[in-house]
Amino acid sequence: MASELLPYSETLFALAILLALLLLIAKMALSDRPDPNMEFLLTLAEGLPKSDAP
Amino acid sequence: MFWFAITIIFVALAFDFLNGFHDAANSIATVVSTRVLSPRVAVIWAAFFNFVAAFTFGTAVATTVGKGMIDLKAVNLYVILAGLIGAILWNLITWLFGLPVSSSHALIGGYAGAAVAKVGWGAIILSGWSKTLLFIFLSPLIGLVLGAALMIAVYWIFRNWSPSQVDKHFRKLQLLSAAAYSFGHGTNDAQKTMGIIASVLYTAGILEHFFIPFWVVLMAHAAIGLGTLAGGWRIVKTMGMRITKLRPVGGFCAETAAAISILSAALAGIPVSTTHTIAGGIMGVGSVQRFTAVHWGVARTILWAWILTIPVSGAFAALCFWLIHHFQPAA
Numbered sequence: 001m002a003s004e005l006l007p008y009s010e011t012l013f014a015l016a017i018l019l020a021l022l023l024l025i026a027k028m029a030l031s032d033r034p035d036p037n038m039e040f041l042l043t044l045a046e047g048l049p050k051s052d053a054p
Numbered sequence: 055m056f057w058f059a060i061t062i063i064f065v066a067l068a069f070d071f072l073n074g075f076h077d078a079a080n081s082i083a084t085v086v087s088t089r090v091l092s093p094r095v096a097v098i099w100a101a102f103f104n105f106v107a108a109f110t111f112g113t114a115v116a117t118t119v120g121k122g123m124i125d126l127k128a129v130n131l132y133v134i135l136a137g138l139i140g141a142i143l144w145n146l147i148t149w150l151f152g153l154p155v156s157s158s159h160a161l162i163g164g165y166a167g168a169a170v171a172k173v174g175w176g177a178i179i180l181s182g183w184s185k186t187l188l189f190i191f192l193s194p195l196i197g198l199v200l201g202a203a204l205m206i207a208v209y210w211i212f213r214n215w216s217p218s219q220v221d222k223h224f225r226k227l228q229l230l231s232a233a234a235y236s237f238g239h240g241t242n243d244a245q246k247t248m249g250i251i252a253s254v255l256y257t258a259g260i261l262e263h264f265f266i267p268f269w270v271v272l273m274a275h276a277a278i279g280l281g282t283l284a285g286g287w288r289i290v291k292t293m294g295m296r297i298t299k300l301r302p303v304g305g306f307c308a309e310t311a312a313a314i315s316i317l318s319a320a321l322a323g324i325p326v327s328t329t330h331t332i333a334g335g336i337m338g339v340g341s342v343q344r345f346t347a348v349h350w351g352v353a354r355t356i357l358w359a360w361i362l363t364i365p366v367s368g369a370f371a372a373l374c375f376w377l378i379h380h381f382q383p384a385a
Contacts, residue, residue, distance in 0.1 A: 014058055014062055028149065029284055035285070037076070037154040041084070044352065045299065
């Protein structure tokens with residue numbers, strides 16, 4: 001039964017994936033969670049000594 | 055088949071947008087932490103140069119990703135869709151766990167995992183993978199060595215200048231290095247999605263032979279530029295007032311080192327991670343000043359996430375492919 005469904009609904013299946021992806025991106029965009037890349041790079045930069053100008 | 059292919063192209067563009075969103079920090083962290091640009095202007099600066107990169111540097115990376123790593127005979131639209139889902143899942147999970155990983159490696163890992171799930175290890179073109187795998191280790195090292203070398207050169211060239219004079223000049227120069235880095239980010243990362251989209255078009259029979267149409271180039275760059283804008287906007291909203299010790303001269307050297315690494319890789323057709331190169335550049339700048347000052351422990355922890363990205367996103371994509379195959383045996 002299930003195997004008969006997809007051949008006729010492959011585009012709908014991909015559309016569902018696209019919709020889920022767009023919802024996840026929207027959820028990420030609205031989240032207040034700190035950005036992992038930003039945190040990582042700022043942590044690396046924080047470790048530098050103060051006197052980095054010649 | 056036609057509409058299925060078009061929908062997968064939109065999934066690929068959504069991944070490209072997510073890539074820009076996910077990696078926006080790489081383009082703005084250095085220039086924001088040196089206070090050369092305000093976060094808002096830095097985001098616009100980065101997104102603009104992400105898009106402008108569409109008109110330069112060719113499509114060598116796109117060709118490598120599209121047909122140089124996976125045998126196109128092993129690819130169908132389901133393989134590409136499963137590969138994209140695997141990459142997206144890994145990106146989302148690592149984002150939730152706060153791990154800064156490479157979106158690019160997630161994409162090529164996902165694509166490979168789905169192809170291997172379909173036809174076995176014969177789908178892998180080893181010559182295309184050897185350079186990519188080697189550069190997982192080499193790209194942060196090149197960024198590190200170039201960052202350190204540039205910093206030493208700057209110390210020597212400007213040895214008779216006062217710190218405030220150096221600061222003043224490098225505040226201007228960092229505008230150029232930030233632009234060059236975003237340029238590199240745009241060209242290397244958008245090309246990976248272009249390669250995937252060209253594979254969709256070829257596999258669906260829309261293209262008679264494999265090439266990258268210019269409309270694909272424009273759409274991929276627009277998607278990554280918009281993703282950078284959206285991701286940067288979120289960072290501006292959520293970032294606190296963290297004080298870093300990176301000065302404009304250090305920011306310039308780190309960004310220039312990363313930009314040289316990425317743009318050289320783009321010309322050589324090697325897909326590299328922008329996250330890895332900028333991290334290497336910052337560590338290189340730090341190591342010149344005081345080797346022990348660099349947060350090597352943080353870098354070491356992250357290294358595992360970097361190494362795991364390709365196999366885990368590949369495993370996710372393989373599972374997705376098997377799930378699709380369960381419902382659609384012709385997949």
